[in-house]
Amino acid sequence: MARLSGTAVFDPAGDQIGRVRDVVVGLRIGRRPTVHGMVVEVQPRRRVFLPITRIRRIEAGSVVFTGRLNMRRFEQRATETLVIGEMLDLTVRCEGQPMTVYDVAMEDVKPSTWEITKVALHRRRRRETRIVSWEEVSGFDTLQKDQGAAGLIAAFESLRAADMASALHELPSKRRVEIARALNDVRLADVLEELPPDDQIGILGTLEPERAADVLEEMGPDDAADLLHDLPEEQASRLLALMEPGEAAPVRRLLTYPESSAGGVMTSEPVILPPTSTVAEALAHIRQQDLTPAVAAQVYVTRPPTETPTGTYLGVSHFQRLLREPPSTMLGGVLDPSIDPIRPDFTLREVTYYLANYNLVAAPVVDELGRLVGAVTVDDVLDHMLPEDWRERADDREEWRERADDRDE
Structure with a gap:
């Protein structure tokens, strides 16, 4: 079974x-x-x-x-x-x-x-x-303090992170915690990103602080910042202090922006390359398996350094354009001049209009000094514009239909 x-x-x-x-x-x-x-x-x-x-x-x-x-x-x-x-x-x-x-x-x-x-x-x-x-x-009718999780994890091994999060959400809290503790840091981080805030907080609170900090390091900086926003200030500060400085730095920057702004929902780790990189190098970067489709849809070109906040932002190259160009072409010659970046203080409504107007799945975010500080993807916007409990809510379209309850027949 x-x-x-x-x-x-x-x-x-x-x-x-x-x-x-x-x-x-x-x-x-x-x-x-x-x-x-x-x-x-x-x-x-x-x-x-x-x-x-x-x-x-x-x-x-x-x-x-x-x-x-x-x-x-x-x-x-x-x-x-x-x-x-x-x-x-x-x-x-x-x-x-x-x-x-x-x-x-x-x-x-x-x-x-x-x-x-x-x-x-x-x-x-x-x-x-x-x-x-x-x-x-x-012994099947015996309540057990520590049930273990190896068998259930094996049964869920092939599930995508979003599907496993859905499965965990439906389990009793005791089992949910047992499974979360048994997952490795990378898998748990992926699953946490897909869980409702209450489940995220509940699971993180059962982990040892050092383990919780390790899991936060494996999460995307934007997802980690969202989770820390929901924690009590003292607990969030303690976890940030336990994180590696290099991993905590982008999270700290994201926490300085309002949650409902472009800066508050952006990822600080888009694909960034200098203008002297070639199309072949760019395609190799966006092939990385751990990138979401929205993040991999474009490459942002800046002057060094190429870690956020970067050097001067130059422009963006869309992956479709990259596929049409010779592999040896430099990125500086294939920029899209029609896309203007947005500011970190843009509201979610303004970001939504921007993405819709230009038919984009992501947008560059540039600060007042002209540096790229991140990118807002369409999935980031949807996560924050949908109701907080959207992961838990049923599809109400069917509820008006008259259906017999098969389980009572």
């Missing part, structure tokens, strides 16, 4: 409508758990319930259902358990020995009825693995 995480879900017409995020079961004393259905994530980040009775077939890489999908947001009931979110990594007992759950298996015992029949276990130290029947295991 852990392998179902991220599996595409298709409707009867063959159109993909979402992906499996978890499996819902009901634990029963002395009997095998029954499978109620699957939690399916549809866009935009809306988790709905797909009853097991509606599933036509489960194949490698796909789940196909019949009928209609109820678009109400999934709400876990007190009698329900999430397989991936809550059962993986539990410490249970088999033949009197403590072992850890890393997967469970379900079987269709009769038409439209599925039960958990097997459990995959391993010993943490020896990594000895066993697959046993459900009846041979005890």
Whole structure:
């Protein structure tokens, strides 16, 4: 069942409508758990319930259902358990020995009825693995202080950071903290950038200050500054002091700007090169995997130094123009003269009009001395113009429709 995480879900017409995020079961004393259905994530980040009775077939890489999908947001009931979110990594007992759950298996015992029949276990130290029947295991109904996270992280390994953030947000706070602590700094930083502010603050507050500072260093300076803005001033100052000076410097600069200004939402690490760099060098820079599409869409050209705040800003080269030029061409000869930079004190409304007017996905931000101090990307603007709880809100377009509650039928 852990392998179902991220599996595409298709409707009867063959159109993909979402992906499996978890499996819902009901634990029963002395009997095998029954499978109620699957939690399916549809866009935009809306988790709905797909009853097991509606599933036509489960194949490698796909789940196909019949009928209609109820678009109400999934709400876990007190009698329900999430397989991936809550059962993986539990410490249970088999033949009197403590072992850890890393997967469970379900079987269709009769038409439209599925039960958990097997459990995959391993010993943490020896990594000895066993697959046993459900009846041979005890301890699934025990509340555990430290459940661990290896199995769940393995199930979520292929998820994008935004999808993993969505999965973490839906977990109980105890599990959310356990998973966050088990992630490496880079992965946790990527996930934190996609979480709502309350979740960010909650997770960061459970980490040791030194670890929290390390994670902030791995975040983009603009995202780290946004998070520090939301923390109490004393805690933010302490974390900044623990960060490496070179990593903390751009964050400190961003914190000096109002949150609702171009300076407050810009990234201080766009792609910047001198005018003597070639088109080939520029293309090599924007190929970097860790760059977002909006940041990689253009190269900013300045006099040295090329770290913000830079030397004199000269102009911007768009990647489409770079693709049309000979690789040996110098960037100084392929600048777009029609794009004027914006100032750090531009309001978000002014930045939005600017991007829309010039059909841009990013804009250079230049200070009063003519130095490039950063770039505002369209995703930065959207993050700050949408409601604060936009990551958590359901898509309300479906709520006016009259739909039967499949789970109560």
